[in-house]
Amino acid sequence: MLRDNTSKVVLIGGILIILFGAVAPNWIVNQLMFGFSRALAILGLLVLWRTGLVSFGHAFYFGLGAYTVAILDIQLGVTDVFVRLLGGACLAGLAGFLVGFIMRNYRDIFFAMLNTAISMVLYGIIVKTESLGSTDGFAISLPTIFGVAPETKYPLFVVITTVAIVSALLINFYLKTTIGRLTTPIRDNEIRVEYLGFSVAHAIHLKYTMSAILAGGAGALMAMSLGQVDPDSMINWTVSGELVFITILSGPGNVIAPFIGSLVFEVLRTYAFELAPHLWQLIVGGTFLTIIFFLPGGIWSLISKLGRSTS
């Protein structure tokens, strides 16, 4: 499963980034952690997008993952990074599996808005519940790794990057299996897929659950790298919009794209925030429009063109 070019690039690039992180200044390590954490959720959205489905509510799973980490930390005192990550991803995956029974019956705008509705229910519950931190959220302690509390954030960075590499490889592999290839065909002609002997509902359900697991894991890692959760930054519909934004920015071309797009977004936002504190949203929005007009295939299309012209 590691023979194709994409897998090689993911592996080698990932290892280089892990080495780079050891010497990079703190703020760059932070940006990489935020970028890669979020990229996991984008990876799931990419699979859905290839299938023609855009979810405007994946902050539900992202927030579920993040809040699972918070509850594990505050209520149960769980500090281990892997327990927290698995907790967040599994709970989100379970929720995604259950919600998937409804979602697999809807397409287009109905799919997008139903997801938003569900995410806003969770948002409403958390905002109104004082014991869940209300709008203030919770601070989360730095995770321990195999029982050791790290001095710096580098070990957490290594964990996040490793999870990112493994997820990218798995999704890359999945997209090459028969069921994984059922993305564009479903988007283009569901009836024909059914006639070929595949259940569209099952295929979508599987992809939806996968994307929920990835978004939950993303939220869990994000919560740990930031050390803070709150509903506005984790579950609100603006977060769902952000995820869709980055998906479009990245482009659906390759599993590496979400990682590049996510990093570009993180850097773009940081500099927009720094250079134009009153107008940073305008810069981010302007970039979005530019991408849609001039690079409908996202940043990845630029990279693949470059690659083709050099080879």
Place this chain on the structure above:
Amino acid sequence: MNRRFLTRALGIAAVSSVALTGGFAQAKDSITIAVPSFLTGGAAGPFGIPAMNGAKMVTDAINNGKLPAPYNAKGFGGASASLIELDEGGGATKQVAEYRNLVEKRNVDAIVGYISSGNCQALAPIAEELKQFTIFATCGTPRIFEEAPRKYVFRTMGHATSDNVAAAMYVKEKFPNVKGYTGINQNYAWGQDSWRDFDLTMKQIMPNTVASDKTQFPKIFAGQYGSEISAMSLDKADLVHSSFWGGDLEAFIFQGAARGLFKKKLGVVTVGGTAAYRLGKKLPDGLVLGARGPYGILVKDRDSVLNQWFVNTYKDIYGIYPSGPAYQYGQAILAAKIAYDKAGSDASDEQLADALRGVTFESFSTTVEMKLGGGHQAATENGYGITKYDSEAGENVVTDVKFYPASCVLPPDGVDSVEWINGGMKGAKC
């Protein structure tokens, strides 16, 4: 097309790398202070922009040595400060990421600001982790210094408990015939804390009043309060407490006034100061109005040299009178100057913190004693007044202004606010 895009992208990359390296250049005679405040969204107009204006005005005056005595020495310990403006919007988690950028990427010397309690609460532990000298300007939750001792974090205004204790005392003094009270507060920590403090204080000092069992907790930034106003109009309570702020407060006042709510009930707005100048004639007469301390409209006529300088300079530059947030940010910048003057412009974060811990200083409108939270949390007086539209001057004024000293409305150092109120406010000197 794509080549052009590429060259453009490269151009942007070049510009950003210049900006990046520029961030590291530092001369000894200058310092950078980051000032976060709401620059976008609904809280920008009533809170964020006046706050930023106040910070800019005071910093300019300090850089040029134009503040009245005793602060007429030029600069922050002699160094001239440049401000980095920063948007506070987007939620606490985003602010945590941006705070790390400020410290680790942009290497600012001091961070002075923050309006939202949620942000302050999230950032206090981060500031401690990064050992960054930080002064919170406006945020209100008492929990910041009650939860854990802080070493690098300060707050130069009184916390929310004093707002609500003072409100209850003012009601007792001026409206002793109140029989019952209800409230409309945003359903998040600030609103819940505010209501709890007010309710507990009323139970202590006016035990014969009845708390309504239908208090309203709409969502923050809801904007529409029709059903809540109807419910409160039917309530027997004759007093309505609200800790609404910014755009929510203005919306509530408009909608409540249109339905005659403030004619039937006594309105007590603890963060009303910002609305006083913005709403003009649309602000109903007879509201009990607070400004989270001795700021804004409540102290406009105090004739100390510092206060008159603040009011007049602000009016000259921005065309309106300074509201509370302008004062609060100006006060926090002033505290930064005091720390730098004492510790020197090249002082470490630790030395700056040592310099500010426990000091007492004359601010623009009041005396600030850094005596709570182990010398990190300010204690100031707090007061209320009653709104009245002055048709001759064409502006709102407040009458019957009454201030309560800090020792009357804030718990002693080391005592939890809620416990203090429930214990009958022991040690309060009024």
